[in-house]
Amino acid sequence: xxxxxxxxxxxxxxxxxxxxxxxxxxxxxxxxxxxxxxxxxxxxxxxxxxxxxxxxxxxxxxxxxxxxxxxxxxxxxxxxxxxxxxxxxxxxxxxxxxxxxxxxxxxxxxxxxxxxxxxxxxxxxxxxxxxxxxxxxxxxxxxxxxxxxxxxxxxxxxxxxxxxxxxxxxxxxxxxxxxxxxxxxxxxxxxxxxxxxxxxxxxxxxxxxxxxxxxxxxxxxxxxxxxxxxxxxxxxxxxxxxxxxxxxxxxxxxxxxxxxxxxxxxxxxxxxxxxxxxxxxxxxxxxxxxxxxxxxxxxxxxxxxxxxxxxxxxxxxxxxxxxxxxxxxxxxxxxxxxxxxxxxxxxxxxxxxxxxxxxxxxxxxxxxxxxxxxxxxxxxxxxxxxxxxxxxxxxxxxxxxxxxxxxxxxxxxxxxxxxxxxxxxxxxxx
Amino acid sequence: xxxxxxxxxxxxxxxxxxxxxxxxxxxxxxxxxxxxxxxxxxxxxxxxxxxxxxxxxxxxxxxxxxxxxxxxxxxxxxxxxxxxxxxxxxxxxxxxxxxxxxxxxxxxxxxxxxxxxxxxxxxxxxxxxxxxxxxxxxxxxxxxxxxxxxxxxxxxxxxxxxxxxxxxxxxxxxxxxxxxxxxxxxxxxxxxxxxxxxxxxxxxxxxxxxxxxxxxxxxxxxxxxxxxxxxxxxxxxxxxxxxxxxxxxxxxxxxxxxxxxxxxxxxxxxxxxxxxx
Numbered sequence: 016x017x018x019x020x021x022x023x024x025x026x027x028x029x030x031x032x033x034x035x036x037x038x039x040x041x042x043x044x045x046x047x048x049x050x051x052x053x054x055x056x057x058x059x060x061x062x063x064x065x066x067x068x069x070x071x072x073x074x075x076x077x078x079x080x081x082x083x084x085x086x087x088x089x090x091x092x093x094x095x096x097x098x099x100x101x102x103x104x105x106x107x108x109x110x111x112x113x114x115x116x117x118x119x120x121x122x123x124x125x126x127x128x129x130x131x132x133x134x135x136x137x138x139x140x141x142x143x144x145x146x147x148x149x150x151x152x153x154x155x156x157x158x159x160x161x162x163x164x165x166x167x168x169x170x171x172x173x174x175x176x177x178x179x180x181x182x183x184x185x186x187x188x189x190x191x192x193x194x195x196x197x198x199x200x201x202x203x204x205x206x207x208x209x210x211x212x213x214x215x216x217x218x219x220x221x222x223x224x225x226x227x228x229x230x231x232x233x234x235x236x237x238x239x240x241x242x243x244x245x246x247x248x249x250x251x252x253x254x255x256x257x258x259x260x261x262x263x264x265x266x267x268x269x270x271x272x273x274x275x276x277x278x279x280x281x282x283x284x285x286x287x288x289x290x291x292x293x294x295x296x297x298x299x300x301x302x303x304x305x306x307x308x309x310x311x312x313x314x315x316x317x318x319x320x321x322x323x324x325x326x327x328x329x330x331x332x333x334x335x336x337x338x339x340x341x342x343x344x345x346x347x348x349x350x351x352x353x354x355x356x357x358x359x360x361x362x363x364x365x366x367x368x369x370x371x372x373x374x375x376x377x378x379x380x381x382x383x384x385x386x387x388x389x390x391x392x393x394x395x396x397x398x399x400x401x402x403x404x405x406x407x408x409x410x411x412x413x414x415x416x417x418x419x420x421x422x423x424x425x426x427x428x429x430x431x432x433x434x435x436x437x438x439x440x441x442x443x444x445x
Numbered sequence: 446x447x448x449x450x451x452x453x454x455x456x457x458x459x460x461x462x463x464x465x466x467x468x469x470x471x472x473x474x475x476x477x478x479x480x481x482x483x484x485x486x487x488x489x490x491x492x493x494x495x496x497x498x499x500x501x502x503x504x505x506x507x508x509x510x511x512x513x514x515x516x517x518x519x520x521x522x523x524x525x526x527x528x529x530x531x532x533x534x535x536x537x538x539x540x541x542x543x544x545x546x547x548x549x550x551x552x553x554x555x556x557x558x559x560x561x562x563x564x565x566x567x568x569x570x571x572x573x574x575x576x577x578x579x580x581x582x583x584x585x586x587x588x589x590x591x592x593x594x595x596x597x598x599x600x601x602x603x604x605x606x607x608x609x610x611x612x613x614x615x616x617x618x619x620x621x622x623x624x625x626x627x628x629x630x631x632x633x634x635x636x637x638x639x640x641x642x643x644x645x646x647x648x649x650x651x652x653x654x655x656x657x658x659x660x661x662x663x664x665x666x667x668x669x670x671x672x673x674x675x676x677x678x679x680x681x682x683x684x685x686x687x688x689x690x691x692x693x694x695x696x697x698x699x700x701x702x703x704x705x706x707x708x709x710x711x712x713x714x715x716x717x718x719x720x721x722x
Contacts, residue, residue, distance in 0.1 A: 238526060325563035329623070331524060333576035333630055334553025343575065344565060 074421075076156040077414030078185050081164075083171040083178040084200075087148035088115070100142070105135040108142060115146040144201060151199055151408045152178050185415035194381040195397070199408035204416050209383050210296065210376075210391035211365060211423065217300025217387060218364045222308045223357055229308075230315030230353070235341055255309035263373030266302025271374060274298075280388030294375030297387040302374050303367055307360035314356020318349040351435050358431040365424055368395040394420040470497040472634050472664035473518055473555070478532035480513050480522065487513050488693040490532070493683060495634075500656060500665045502675035502701065505685035506716065510693025511668045514685070515636050518666065519555035520548035536634075553580055556632035560639040562619035564611035564626070569594075569603050572611045572622055576630045589629065597625035598655050617648025624655065628663070635659065637667040641674065653678050672717065676705050684713045 033041050090100045095107050103111075109130050113121055124130070124141065143149070152175040155167050160182060171180045193203025229251075237244040270278050271293035278293040278301075322345050330340035376396040384391045392400075394416060401413035475493045479486060488510035495501050503511045513522065520541060522528040533540040541551045553576075564572050573590045582589065590607070594600040599621045603614070611622055620640060627635055637656070641649040656665055656678055669675050675682055682705070683698040697704060697713045708714045 240526070323563075325559060325561060326565065328521065328524070328557075328559060329563045329565060329626075331521065332519070332552060332557035332559070333579070333626065334549055335576070335579050336549050339579050343579070348566065 074414045074417050076158055077411050078418055079157045080160040080183070080411075081155040081167050081171070081180055082183045082408075083152040083154075083175045083180050084149045085152055085175060085178045087150070088146055090143075090147050093142070093146065101139065105133075105138055108135065108138040112138060112142050112146065115142075120145070144198070149179075149200055154183075154407055154411055185411045186418050190412075190415055191419065194383065195379060195392075196381070197379075199406065199412055202409075202412055204394065204397055204419055206380055206383055207392050207394045207397040207416070208419065208423065211393040211420075213296045213384050213387065213389075213391065214299045214303060214371075214393055215361060215365055215427070217297055218303040218307065219357070219361060221301055221304035222311055222360070225304075226308050226311030226357075227315050227353055229312045230319055231341060231346075233312070234316050234319040235337070235345065251309050251312050255313055258369075259306055259367055260369040260373060262302055262306040263370030265305065266298060266370060266374045270298035270301050278388070280386075283388075292375075294377070294390065295388045296384055296391045299371050299374050299376060299391060299393070300387070302370050303364040306367065306370060307364050310360040310363070311353075311357055314359070315349070315353045318352025318356065319345060321352060322348045347438075351439050354431060354435040354438065358428055358435070361431075362424055362428060365427065366395055366420070368399055371396055372399075394423065471495060472497040472536075473666075474535040475514070475517070476533045476535065478514075478517060478530065478534055480510065480517060481529040481531070482525075483527045486690070486692045488685075491695045493695060493698055495664065495666055496681060497664050498660060498662070499680040500660045500667060500678055501681045501683065502679035503666065503668045503683045503685060504670075504672060504675050504716075505693070505696075506687060507670075508691060508693075509685040509687040511685050512638050513693070514695075515638055515666060515668050516557075518634070518636055519552050519557055521552070521557060523548050553630050554632050555634045555636060556627035556630060558620070558623050558627055558635065558637045558640045561643050562616055562623055564614070564619050564622050566610065566612055568608050569611045569614070569622060570607040573626050573629045576626055580630055593625040593629035594622075596628055596659070597621045598651065598658070599625055615648070617644050617651060620644060620648070620652060621655065624652075624659075628659065632663065634664045634666065637665060639668055639670060642670060649674070672705075676701060684708075684710075684716065686712055686716070 032038075093100045093111055095103060095111075098107075100108075100111075128137075130138070153171065159167055168180060171178055189201075190203050191208065192205055193201060194206045195204075196202040233244070233248065233251075237247075239245070239248075275293035276282050278295050278298045280295065326344050326348060327340050330344050331337075335343070371393060377390045377392050378396065378400045380390055380392050382390070398413045398416045398420065401409040401416065404410075471494045473495045475491045478488070478491045478493075480488045491514060493514075503515060505511050516522045517530060517534060518536075522530065530542055534542055536551070536555065539546070541548075565575065567575070570590055573593050574586050577586070577589060591600060591604075594603060599618060602618060603622075606613075611619065614622060620643075624635075624640075640656075641652045644652065653674065656667065659665060660680075667675075667679065679701045681698065682701040684696045684704060685693050686696045687693050697708060697710045699709070703709075704713060705717060708717060
């Protein structure tokens with residue numbers, strides 16, 4: 016080849032392309048530039064991973080660790096005839112409770128649920144709550160607890176003499192199964208988990224059909240050259256970038272205020288009208304639905320656009336109507352992409368806090384939501400509320416709640432990915 | 446460009462319109478059909494009477510509007526928003542571009558096979574069955590699928606894997622599946638847009654044999670870049686060329702033998718002998 020080149024281009028000085036050693040050097044220089052960029056990208060990725068690890072470690076550090084606890088009454092003193100508190104029968108426990116709390120409080124408990132119907136564990140819990148009354152004096156992080164165990168104990172002895180120091184995981188089953196409480200040792204996130212699930216369910220029910228429908232219309236039916244449709248398209252793209260708090264304002268104005276009759280459930284005669292007003296699960300779900308609607312539409316459009324045109328033509332060529340082509344071929348092919356977009360959008364909705372603050376999520380609520388017209392709180396709101404408390408223990412609670420939120424998010428994502436993969440597989444076979 | 450002097454379409458209409466010794470019946474007729482993409486005229490004043498139960502090949506250089514003309518015969522061009530068609534296309538005496546004609550109806554009766562094999566990402570069985578099902582087929586589906594696959598000379602190769610994905614077939618098998626799918630809905634005309642251009646020579650030969658078998662029952666119009674192919678398989682050949690405005694014209698339409706041995710136009714001869722395009 017080189018010989019051929021020399022024949023057509025006789026003089027080296029005339030050549031416009033480098034050759035021989037110069038060419039080799041030039042290639043080496045180009046490759047070097049490529050490698051430098053690759054290193055830059057790797058560094059960027061590493062920085063991301065380091066940041067993520069730091070975040071996770073910080074959360075784990077706060078979620079577990081030693082606590083120093085002082086009991087108002089030592090449980091050992093409550094033992095009857097040498098039988099420790101946690102082995103006493105229910106009758107003894109009721110007696111202990113009666114002896115140690117005021118008669119008024121006792122009547123209130125009797126009024127809530129008669130003691131005859133309460134379980135032994137329930138009465139035991141009441142004793143721990145009202146009689147033993149453990150108070151957290153101090154907490155230590157996971158790393159201090161592991162690597163500086165001695166100094167933790169020394170500090171606890173010095174500052175909180177007589178305190179119980181033990182290793183506590185703030186993320187426990189009772190943390191998940193209990194509702195909100197002002198006592199950090201008994202607080203839980205059950206209400207917030209139910210609230211999050213309710214809100215997300217309504218968000219999906221609202222935004223998925225509308226979003227996919229809009230995507231189908233824009234890709235399959237709308238004339239792309241028409242000014243109106245171009246305007247709509249541009250606006251959808253811009254809406255995806257609007258700050259979420261603006262959607263909160265929108266939700267407050269429309270769903271909470273204007274549509275209060277519907278969002279409070281008053282039109283059905285249900286719902287807690289004295290407290291909830293329009294600040295209900297359905298308002299929050301619709302607000303988040305509006306928030307992620309542009310994302311679902313844009314992702315849906317991209318998925319539909321990626322369906323090869325040859326597939327549509329094949330359908331049309333057999334005498335199918337437009338709708339038959341869409342329903343039998345375009346949508347099944349686009350569905351994995353549509354679902355991926357929806358997963359991303361819903362993940363964002365689960366973590367949203369700002370719009371729900373505006374829409375009016377309750378910050379302290381111990382009652383599980385009973386339906387779309389209930390008051391509610393969600394995990395991010397709960398976390399936000401705990402982190403803004405002055406006491407240290409609530410930050411441990413917040414860290415544990417973050418773990419719960421992450422687990423919830425990951426499990427929802429995982430189930431969506433499984434669903435999508437099943438769609439993919441069944442399509443490949445069927 | 447050698448094709449410049451053919452412009453007066455009147456004279457051409459008389460000599461080009463239909464093969465002189467064609468059979469009695471015409472499957473489809475284009476009358477002064479012009480196709481526009483927006484303001485651009487892609488094909489002008491095509492007059493073409495395609496005989497029934499024969500293979501008609503459309504040849505010509507790139508960009509002369511062969512595929513555009515083919516797609517006009519079953520209104521596939523309707524799918525492109527900017528396309529406008531003037532003139533008439535008569536199918537059994539009825540203008541398929543008349544206002545009251547639904548293209549969906551036309552496309553079942555005038556089927557199409559595309560350049561690249563495009564089976565649905567479904568099972569082989571479903572590929573054949575789908576078209577008939579949506580068109581309201583009420584008979585024995587298994588038997589119908591077998592019949593269509595046998596007609597497309599594919600049955601022996603796929604009868605044991607009907608429930609497997611059609612995407613697992615080879616290119617040639619996929620294209621025959623597309624033909625089976627097209628004939629399953631019992632069309633009267635099959636349009637083929639370079640059906641073998643994406644296939645190797647052996648698969649191409651099988652498709653060509655198949656086309657000959659099918660022409661007993663169906664009218665076939667095939668666009669091809671391959672002149673040997675046109676000469677091998679077709680009964681009639683239409684030669685299209687392109688003028689200085691990049692507008693396609695029908696230059697000559699005659700018996701294949703005559704086109705390839707004794708064309709009446711010089712531009713046809715130039716193209717056939719390789720002095721053009």
